[in-house]
Amino acid sequence: MKLKARTFEFFAGRPVAILNTHTAHKLNIHVDERITIMKGKKKIISVIDTTSQLVKEKEIVLSNEIVKELNLREGSNVEVDIAKEPDSTRLIKKKINCGTLSLDELKQIMSDIVKNALTETEIAYFISGIYKCGMTNKETEELIKAMVSVGKRIKFKGKVVDKHSIGGVAGNRTTPLVVSICTASGLIFPKTSSRAITSAAATADVVEAIADVEFNTTKLKKIVHKTGACLAWGGSLGLSPADDKIIQIEKILHIDPEPQLLASIISKKISVGSKYVIIDIPYGPSAKVTKQRAKKLKKDFEFLSKKFNLKLKCVLTDGSHPIGNSVGPNLEMNDIIKILKRDPDRPIDLEEKSVFLAGQILELSGKAKKGQGKNLALKILDSGKAFKKFEQIIKAQNGKIPNKFEFGKFKYTFNASKKQKIKSIDNKKINMTAILSGTPMDKQAGLYLHVHKNNLIKKGHPILTIYSNSRTRLQEAKEYFKKAKPIK
């Protein structure tokens, strides 16, 4: 059936179409069923709502997700038809009953996810199946292939390197430093990062404090071509669209089954053509994983990467406490600039970790001899070349490094009530304190740690300062900090 598209700047978070009740009747379709919408050769699947008054009979209201995907204008003609139930529901049932899926079956599921033929509920069942039953090594390998097959791929000339941290450590903003050091050595580093959804800030949020991070693949290629690197948000690139959708649904319960974690990371590295990859796996009490799980992950990462001709190395690092002094976009960027500018007040632990990771990449890619990576990395940092490279990347991303950073206009500092030794600092609780202060939406919010693990401090010594642009949020963060006691 031919219908006239009405756009109305209608946002629903997913493809949704609103039909006139009579039109739905003519199509013999009911609320909660799905239609295909075609424009030329482009096609998308959508759920429907119906109304007898908001939309005329010959029209269809399309949510922005559809308008964008089909490149529609207000008033465009589209072809609408009933969508068949996707075959992949049967395959998802197979997985939830702990069956093993073949490459073709996984491709079918990934393709149906990308076409929006599967609802979020169906994808949740798929994730539950992986969570419950796991996947064989072979199956995880096929999942990676399937994810790559439905996404875009970018190719770059030169030695393309990458890094990834599985996360869970507060602060720990090594990426901008590692990228600047390695790229200054002549490597190609097309780094894509995530935004915080449940954490206080992710690399994309921190870089966004001073530059753009959302690009399409054409623009991204230009930046990398010009500077040898980028510090972009991965979400807008469509490199692994099935994975993006799966992650969105995993976030609902904060579950992250291992085969999916492996596939998610490796598929994205393949999509940007990386050849040398370092994976940082921080472990420890308040980190994301235990030492045991970290070892298992390392084994699985290294096994799988061989299947894809990736030179990949996992490093297990101490993730039992925050790294760097800051949590929050502006605060963390301030730490990074201090390190790049060789400021005496810079956070040494963050520098050491970044130099270590950069050194690993320099060795893996053959830029440095075994055992010499760290020295080379430090040399590049000391020479000012890393800072210059960072400035170049930020400029290419329409940004500028400010002389001074602004932090939240309300602040509060906790001081030591007596002489004491800092025994532990809990990542999760430090993160939560920062989230309550308003980060990452409020770029100037967050916290500054005046102490590190094992420091011996006098009475009255500052422990932690919280910043916020909202008095209420500052109060909430303060109260949480007092109650949760992240620092012991």
Place this chain on the structure above:
Amino acid sequence: MKLKARTFEFFAGRPVAILNTHTAHKLNIHVDERITIMKGKKKIISVIDTTSQLVKEKEIVLSNEIVKELNLREGSNVEVDIAKEPDSTRLIKKKINCGTLSLDELKQIMSDIVKNALTETEIAYFISGIYKCGMTNKETEELIKAMVSVGKRIKFKGKVVDKHSIGGVAGNRTTPLVVSICTASGLIFPKTSSRAITSAAATADVVEAIADVEFNTTKLKKIVHKTGACLAWGGSLGLSPADDKIIQIEKILHIDPEPQLLASIISKKISVGSKYVIIDIPYGPSAKVTKQRAKKLKKDFEFLSKKFNLKLKCVLTDGSHPIGNSVGPNLEMNDIIKILKRDPDRPIDLEEKSVFLAGQILELSGKAKKGQGKNLALKILDSGKAFKKFEQIIKAQNGKIPNKFEFGKFKYTFNASKKQKIKSIDNKKINMTAILSGTPMDKQAGLYLHVHKNNLIKKGHPILTIYSNSRTRLQEAKEYFKKAKPIK
């Protein structure tokens, strides 16, 4: 924030509100987040869509589900606010990690399901958790209590009895017969049944061939008060609204974890105040369960029912082949009337099973001595009292028993190609043949079995007739039948 409700007869299958982009901005709420909508003391939670044009700033478009729940009129004022993330997502995560939930925790989840505070995706995770980890006996008992606590309860005077079949057998329409026989003996039988969602026809669809089946609780009470029974659709009564929602989401993958199955059935029996209940568990190759699982279910049903002071008995029956001659609303109702009218051409197997089940209820409730139930049931059937009772119930439900039933205007009969013995008839394939013919939407569609298991038939003897009002559907059903070979 106070907004003016616009209704527009907008159907979305779930509570959905459309806000003007500016209004959403003022509320500091984004697409995919949830709001509470209040009218007086009534409150519902809803997801939001936004648009800059379809809705004015001071207005809110509400889907019919909200309009109904809050009893709104076009133009009513409602109070709108941000909804907090429900605490039960944490509890669902506990279940998916195989934790045991307490009564309070289960009540919280059931209550959030009913208030629409949980999305379908979150409920799918909850179901997956039960599917993956099971539940302890104690936990299942608490689940039943939690389900009952969020639903309505009806009370009737007299000996209230009930039956339930876990399904999976084609035909097998015993309910109208069992209800008529038992009620004619003086028992109270407020029977609520389901509609077919994935099967060819369910009791509510078959009764709907000649009477109404959708009532509110007030009307239902009147019918039972007048006739001693009803044959109603359970879905519109709100007896176990959390369970209704869970079932809807289970259907997506056709999964049915046992604790949920037990809780679903028992909670509904408690809600209508049943005291004596027979559960029919058909087992066998093409049935829903194997003999082993049937035995396990029997044990669990009987264990749990004691906790709720229910006199419940499970009977394991042969579910390896269809029962009765017909599948499809009009065709099945025709079989039932034949039995009630004592027509010589009636399906004896369906009569025998119904008399057996009715006999069990008569014994359980003390209407008959042990071993005498079947005889009494047959006597009531032969006396014409069961038919009279059935007529009374149908009349109370605004129906009438026709002299003759109409079947689909297109039909096709398969005949035996040689002399042969019928070795087996597959329930699932017979059901699928009927579904393809158009049932349950096309009340006149379905099929008639001319043979039963173990029949010895001559060449040319009719085997099966398919009926449909659509030539295309008849063709599809024919082709499927030829390929799937349900009868061997």
